[in-house]
Amino acid sequence: MPSEFELIDRYFSSAAAEAADVVLGLGDDCALVQPPATDELLANSTDTLVEGIHFLPDISAEDLAWRLVSASVSDLAAMGARPLWLSLAITLPDSNEAWLAAFSRGLKAALKTYSIRLIGGDTTSGSTRVLTAHVQGAVKPQQALKRSGAQVGDLVFVSGTLGDSRAGLELLTKAVEESVVAEFLTQRFLRPTARIELGLRLSPLASAAIDISDGLLADLSHILKSSGVGALVHLEQVPLSSSIKALYSREQSLAWAASGGEDFELCFTVPEYRQAEIESLAEELKLELTCIGEIRTGCELQVLFEGAPWAPSGAQGFDHFGQGESR
Amino acid sequence: MPSEFELIDRYFSSAAAEAADVVLGLGDDCALVQPPATDELLANSTDTLVEGIHFLPDISAEDLAWRLVSASVSDLAAMGARPLWLSLAITLPDSNEAWLAAFSRGLKAALKTYSIRLIGGDTTSGSTRVLTAHVQGAVKPQQALKRSGAQVGDLVFVSGTLGDSRAGLELLTKAVEESVVAEFLTQRFLRPTARIELGLRLSPLASAAIDISDGLLADLSHILKSSGVGALVHLEQVPLSSSIKALYSREQSLAWAASGGEDFELCFTVPEYRQAEIESLAEELKLELTCIGEIRTGCELQVLFEGAPWAPSGAQGFDHFGQGESR
Numbered sequence: 001m002p003s004e005f006e007l008i009d010r011y012f013s014s015a016a017a018e019a020a021d022v023v024l025g026l027g028d029d030c031a032l033v034q035p036p037a038t039d040e041l042l043a044n045s046t047d048t049l050v051e052g053i054h055f056l057p058d059i060s061a062e063d064l065a066w067r068l069v070s071a072s073v074s075d076l077a078a079m080g081a082r083p084l085w086l087s088l089a090i091t092l093p094d095s096n097e098a099w100l101a102a103f104s105r106g107l108k109a110a111l112k113t114y115s116i117r118l119i120g121g122d123t124t125s126g127s128t129r130v131l132t133a134h135v136q137g138a139v140k141p142q143q144a145l146k147r148s149g150a151q152v153g154d155l156v157f158v159s160g161t162l163g164d165s166r167a168g169l170e171l172l173t174k175a176v177e178e179s180v181v182a183e184f185l186t187q188r189f190l191r192p193t194a195r196i197e198l199g200l201r202l203s204p205l206a207s208a209a210i211d212i213s214d215g216l217l218a219d220l221s222h223i224l225k226s227s228g229v230g231a232l233v234h235l236e237q238v239p240l241s242s243s244i245k246a247l248y249s250r251e252q253s254l255a256w257a258a259s260g261g262e263d264f265e266l267c268f269t270v271p272e273y274r275q276a277e278i279e280s281l282a283e284e285l286k287l288e289l290t291c292i293g294e295i296r297t298g299c300e301l302q303v304l305f306e307g308a309p310w311a312p313s314g315a316q317g318f319d320h321f322g323q324g325e326s327r
Numbered sequence: 328m329p330s331e332f333e334l335i336d337r338y339f340s341s342a343a344a345e346a347a348d349v350v351l352g353l354g355d356d357c358a359l360v361q362p363p364a365t366d367e368l369l370a371n372s373t374d375t376l377v378e379g380i381h382f383l384p385d386i387s388a389e390d391l392a393w394r395l396v397s398a399s400v401s402d403l404a405a406m407g408a409r410p411l412w413l414s415l416a417i418t419l420p421d422s423n424e425a426w427l428a429a430f431s432r433g434l435k436a437a438l439k440t441y442s443i444r445l446i447g448g449d450t451t452s453g454s455t456r457v458l459t460a461h462v463q464g465a466v467k468p469q470q471a472l473k474r475s476g477a478q479v480g481d482l483v484f485v486s487g488t489l490g491d492s493r494a495g496l497e498l499l500t501k502a503v504e505e506s507v508v509a510e511f512l513t514q515r516f517l518r519p520t521a522r523i524e525l526g527l528r529l530s531p532l533a534s535a536a537i538d539i540s541d542g543l544l545a546d547l548s549h550i551l552k553s554s555g556v557g558a559l560v561h562l563e564q565v566p567l568s569s570s571i572k573a574l575y576s577r578e579q580s581l582a583w584a585a586s587g588g589e590d591f592e593l594c595f596t597v598p599e600y601r602q603a604e605i606e607s608l609a610e611e612l613k614l615e616l617t618c619i620g621e622i623r624t625g626c627e628l629q630v631l632f633e634g635a636p637w638a639p640s641g642a643q644g645f646d647h648f649g650q651g652e653s654r
Binding site for chain 2: 023024027028029030031032033034035036037038040041042043044045046047048049050051052053054075076078079081085087088089091119120121122124125126127128130132134137139141144145146147148209210211226
């Protein structure tokens with residue numbers, strides 16, 4: 001059986017790209033990196049995926065690597081930060097080399113997609129697979145997309161379509177006939193796209209942002225709480241993909257869009273006078289950016305569906321220790 | 328049951344100290360920190376502790392927090408870096424509040440001891456307790472204590488006494504009468520001290536350094552491999568505590584000193600002409616710094632005991648997936 005050191009050499013050193021700002025990469029007590037210019041701040045985020053909680057035991061190693069990197073990098077997107085470095089802690093029950101080779105392939109592809117460099121990590125054994133990524137990025141202080149900047153009168157936007165990831169998970173856990181629409185939804189779950197470019201372009205425009213990991217309403221609530229404001233959301237304006245509409249009822253789709261989570265789209269607030277700039281940006285990035293409501297006084301999140309109050313059934317976001325839905 | 332967000336608020340926000348370089352702490356998509364001056368590099372390291380592998384299931388939460396922070400910060404010490412920020416990923420089977428409160432106490436104490444600031448993390452549920460810390464520090468490029476700098480003729484030093492941690496683990500797993508010497512050894516296992524001050528003081532003096540986590544011989548081998556050199560070690564010169572000598576045979580003590588691991592002392596190499604400076608430093612820091620051998624040509628690590636080749640029985644370091652000893 002190869003040793004921990006041989007495994008690191010074989011599957012992770014090759015994923016660590018050479019980069020001018022990585023002075024010393026894997027293989028010493030610490031990695032050494034050149035920090036960005038002092039007019040930029042470092043954005044730091046940590047994400048853990050646990051087998052049986054965040055991913056199904058039979059997920060492919062490539063998909064798992066992709067999900068881990070995307071979920072982590074998505075927090076940089078939500079801050080408007082440019083990705084720099086990723087550190088990876090990985091706990092595995094055994095050193096299955098075919099699995100590691102596939103994981104390494106997925107890791108390299110994801111790192112390349114997001115232009116983020118693997119600089120270190122730790123590999124350990126344990127009965128359950130647990131993966132933690134720590135990511136760092138750079139952002140100018142005045143352009144950081146904090147949750148706390150939403151102002152009364154701002155418009156609430158979301159990127160892309162919502163609910164797809166939750167629908168994709170549903171399809172993966174049921175025996176469903178293969179189809180193009182099913183494939184689209186399962187890929188949205190397995191291979192989410194972090195909206196890095198959108199975050200960078202929004203950073204001078206938006207007043208607040210968050211990535212949709214817990215669910216639209218739960219994540220928007222975080223913005224409201226941090227900003228000390230309320231909001232009105234028109235649920236029928238929440239964008240749904242043609243795939244989710246083809247397979248599920250409108251009611252089910254909107255419930256997942258509202259609270260399914262893990263779409264890794266961005267929810268952001270923008271001063272009303274910037275609406276035209278957001279529309280231009282959507283065209284330029286070829287990405288739907290949809291206004292779904294507005295920021296109001298108070299602290300309440302009011303959700304209307306075609307003008308009437310919408311009563312979510314089990315619509316809270318994912319919460320690991322609380323009453324949230326368990327998957 | 329409190330939610331994940333409430334738990335973070337209750338037990339981790341309070342551990343996150345205010346600091347001038349932490350612009351935005353816990354509670355947003357990312358933490359924002361002010362990087363050090365551009366004449367310093369950022370040192371990054373990641374360490375994972377898995378229940379049943381790295382710690383006994385009945386370890387106290389305070390001790391566990393201390394071990395995690397010390398083991399992580401020890402890598403900064405080995406690089407000669409000044410601690411800056413720590414991110415914490417913690418996977419727990421349940422949200423036992425008494426446990427979390429004790430963990431938070433240990434965490435705060437350790438963070439304060441090492442002057443490192445908690446800036447973020449992730450809390451998740453999972454059947455096994457898994458804790459990952461990502462630490463960052465600052466070091467001037469020319470003073471970074473890489474593993475690759477050892478030169479033929481350099482002297483090999485270790486700090487403190489070795490083998491204590493492994494002996495302490497032995498005592499914890501056996502029913503042993505309480506005594507002052509037993510207490511000293513178990514504390515060396517449960518509450519190791521990362522040698523931050525030593526690392527900082529060595530950074531302009533030493534040619535290479537590593538912290539002893541896998542075991543003296545395994546860790547020294549990493550220096551040799553990285554530096555492309557060999558070494559001769561006189562095992563009888565390896566410093567042993569009076570406690571380990573009181574409870575165990577000299578042979579057993581030296582075997583643990585050679586390969587027990589997790590002492591978190593530093594092993595470092597120094598040009599011979601600097602020997603007097605190291606002796607002064609030892610006096611100043613009130614910390615044993617003992618010459619145990621020298622760097623030689625070749626690539627072999629030769630270990631002598633009173634002049635004769637020493638044949639270690641099971642003396643390799645800890646290796647999570649390899650043939651190493653399992654605990």
